Amino acid sequence: MKVAGIDLFCGAGGLTHGLALEGVPVRAGIDIDPACHFPYEANNPGQFIRSDVSQLSADVLDGMYGDADVRILAGCAPCQPFSPYAQRYDTVGTERWGLLYHFARLVTAVKPDVITMENVPTVSRHAVFLDFVQALKDAKYQVWFDVVDCSSYGLPQRRRRLVLLASRHGNIGLIDPTHEQAMTVRDAIGHMEPLDAGKASARDPLHVAATLSERNLQRIRASRPGGSWKDWPESLVADCHRADTGKTYPSVYGRMRWDEPAPTLTTQYYAFGSGRFGHPERDRAISLREGAILQGFPQAYAFVPEGAPVHFKTLGRMIGNAVPVVIGQVIGRSIKQHLGLNFPESAATKEANASEHEAVIA
Template sequence: MNKSKYTAVELFSGAGGVTEAIKDKFDLKCAVEYDPIIAKTYELNHGKDHLIVDNINNLDPRKILAFTRLKPGELDLLAVTSPCQGFSRHSRKKAAGNKDKRNKLIMQTIRYSNIFEPSYIFFENVSNIVNFTQFSRFIRILTNLDRNGYKRFSKWPSYHIRFERINASDYNVPQNRNRLILIAKRIDSFPNKDAVITYEKGNIPSVEKPHDIWPKKQKSLSLGQYLIKYNLTKIEPGETCKIDSLHKARNLSDLNKKRISYTPQNGGSRDDWPEELQLDCHKKKGVSYGDVYGRMNYNDYAPTITTGCTSYSKGRFGHPIYNRAISLREAALIQTFPKSYKFTGNINGDINMGSIDILSTQIGNAVPVNLAKTFITEITRELNSKVTESEPNLVYS
């Protein structure tokens, strides 16, 4: 082996959060993204030579393998962050066997791993995915082992997996964001009874003995401690910062300006409004979504950054101290994108311009950069250990 970087392929690349996390250690041979505007954001930050903009269902993994100029077994890392909306808790209330077509996209992991046979797989989704039968099937096929630790299907690779439901705030992200992370390690020696899958109550898969490629927890700074180092300019609702065009906030109606002015700083909610400002639907007993119209708290972590992250009415997205919702830049920083990261909300690729809804969706759907980096670092260490074992004089730093 003699290469300057490890190799990677990324499926569902989105705005490029995972690419930002891995680009220093990995040569990204291919990234696939369906949405052409989101792909423009990716291109602004990571180039387009390796980017394929298409519906993944239309692509042949064998042709993608040829595109990368790799052979089966040569890929070091396959990163997969398929759409998660169908696995959300809202969908769970409808049915664990939700028929949302997007849920099938996790099986692209199998489709590509069977062709590329990567050494490692990094997979991220919502934590609630474990409650779905689709996930159990996914784990069983990906592992590809019988109860004795031998391959069930000889032509497919087998994987020793570990998956856990985690909170991003435990991995250097100033945000309470509950996710599922899975790391799969290709099995090259059989039998491997440690990797055999059993099933717990509720048909949730369990690994006999998960591998140990997992980072130690690293608690994030609080939201205030994290954001203060960026020294962002104070802006008003509807205003755009003159020196950072992504630092812009949605406008507020006069009524919502009154509401947020009555909301106590650092964590206040609509419960503190005078009655004349309350919405009729919120006056009823037992109304859920208590975080709607709330403020973030500088002394705590941000709530989950969602596609509605810049809208005051769609969650606890009110600024901790200013009378506005958080800006696009603040949302991107909470997702741990670098301050220099560029986004676009239009097909022309104009930097930090275009639809605020499209921009918010890109940011909210992204994998936090620091979260991905923390887990990818562990995979890199494992790859390094293999290199030093086979070639003691070759070390990647």
């Protein structure tokens, strides 16, 4: 049985990579962001196609599947329109709000066997999501969705996401949680090379930390893991936090705790002042590579060509917006279980499983 997946809004390839680790073939990833081309193709077998999904025709999408017997379509549309913070600035009239309607348009026309998407939990409050679910049901799909605690599947991060699965072949759902005990920041990045603010590793250009002003160096030195700016001397507290409105943001300028999962990473996780993104003990925010690892990417995942410049904003956006690789694996296992398929494990999965087995024996 030939299986083929297409990953709409593929980004840097987090979902595709997770599916590939489970042996689920993905033929192509589609995204409008040209910066995603290199990481997608450098780490995944599928082809990157730069295209606006709102302009993608059903005939073109249908042709990508070729002679596949089982067709899987992923469509993890950008989550920003549905986050509570973004709704202060983004409106229903903007193009990004309508991307789920284009996803539904393509599903209705192409009728893939299995559908999956991931987004922020608050997407379920919006009419566009309810319309999307109804369109799937009208097209004779069995639909399942729920808010998932990603740490219960082995992601070292407190990241809650809505995951949807739909099938034309009966009931479908996500597999049960795989981890009773959450992976921690120490488990994920405790082995990383020590690094100071503004410095980069000679071995891994992505293991680079943003610079800090002298004022922010004083602030992070006054911060304790799991604490906030409320722990600082009054002289270090920013004027905006002294105001009543600023008191509702206690997690900014905070350090992570070693022995807990990381907080939810955003696209600005590399900035100490943007959340609890301070390293547990070094006087800096976490590096770009550390954030990628906390998002489930393998440490060797390449995001830029060798020798190319590393831009914090571009890479922070790609990594922070990614579907965690771990969740891609869980979705892949769920689809295999639903369809009764037994794909061979990839070499990377075999190696990871072997390492885990050796660790348990040790």
